[in-house]
Amino acid sequence: GQQVKQSSPSLTVQEGGISILNCDYENDMFDYFAWYKKYPDNSPTLLISVRSNVDKREDGRLTVFLNKSGKHFSLHITASQPEDTAVYLCAAGITGNTGKLIFGLGTTLQVQP
Amino acid sequence: DAAVTQKPRYLIKMKGQEAEMKCIPEKGHTAVFWYQQKQSKELKFLIYFQNQQPLDQIDMVKERFSAVCPSSSLCSLGIRTCEAEDSALYLCSSSQSAGYEQYFGPGTRLTVL
Numbered sequence: 001g002q003q004v005k006q007s008s009p010s011l012t013v014q015e016g017g018i019s020i021l022n023c024d025y026e027n028d029m030f031d032y033f034a035w036y037k038k039y040p041d042n043s044p045t046l047l048i049s050v051r052s053n054v055d056k057r058e059d060g061r062l063t064v065f066l067n068k069s070g071k072h073f074s075l076h077i078t079a080s081q082p083e084d085t086a087v088y089l090c091a092a093g094i095t096g097n098t099g100k101l102i103f104g105l106g107t108t109l110q111v112q113p
Numbered sequence: 114d115a116a117v118t119q120k121p122r123y124l125i126k127m128k129g130q131e132a133e134m135k136c137i138p139e140k141g142h143t144a145v146f147w148y149q150q151k152q153s154k155e156l157k158f159l160i161y162f163q164n165q166q167p168l169d170q171i172d173m174v175k176e177r178f179s180a181v182c183p184s185s186s187l188c189s190l191g192i193r194t195c196e197a198e199d200s201a202l203y204l205c206s207s208s209q210s211a212g213y214e215q216y217f218g219p220g221t222r223l224t225v226l
Contacts, residue, residue: 095212098169
């Protein structure tokens with residue numbers, strides 16, 4: 001089964017609103033969590049990542065929240081803009097292992113002007 | 114532009130032919146990963162190199178692929194006998210070391226006819 005799940009395949013938000021993208025995971029050994037942005041026909045670009053020793057990390061308009069007990073992490077994008085429209089991939093890994101990432105299927109975010 | 118380089122960007126092979134794709138990791142990165150992404154599927158881990166040594170790979174790679182990193186600045190992924198199911202986007206990523214942030218190249222899109 002999928003170890004990392006993005007239950008919402010798509011999300012539409014109005015410009016200026018907050019986009020909330022969610023990711024659930026199964027393996028409680030995961031200690032590294034990342035969000036990537038992907039445009040069609042482009043490769044994933046790393047947006048932000050956190051390790052399990054923190055439950056929140058902010059970088060500009062982006063905030064990652066980690067809920068270890070719930071095996072859930074989310075990406076919040078404030079003041080969403082049309083250029084935020086893309087596919088967002090969540091990924092998790094075990095840093096003490098090979099470091100390979102397990103990816104979700106992705107959520108397509110559309111920010112409407 | 115991605116600091117990780119991949120060539121070629123597009124590759125078309127007939128069933129039964131051999132395929133080879135190359136990756137130049139970001140300078141100074143010692144960990145290299147290959148992932149496969151099929152249409153509407155999640156990125157799937159294939160193989161991981163640390164300091165040019167393969168340390169983790171899935172069974173499919175052991176059986177049908179050939180992957181090497183002859184130098185710290187070049188890795189290659191080959192398919193000995195292409196099958197239609199191998200049609201996918203092959204992404205290479207590199208990181209400072211295992212367990213650190215991974216940065217992706219633009220990918221090689223393989224089509225097997």
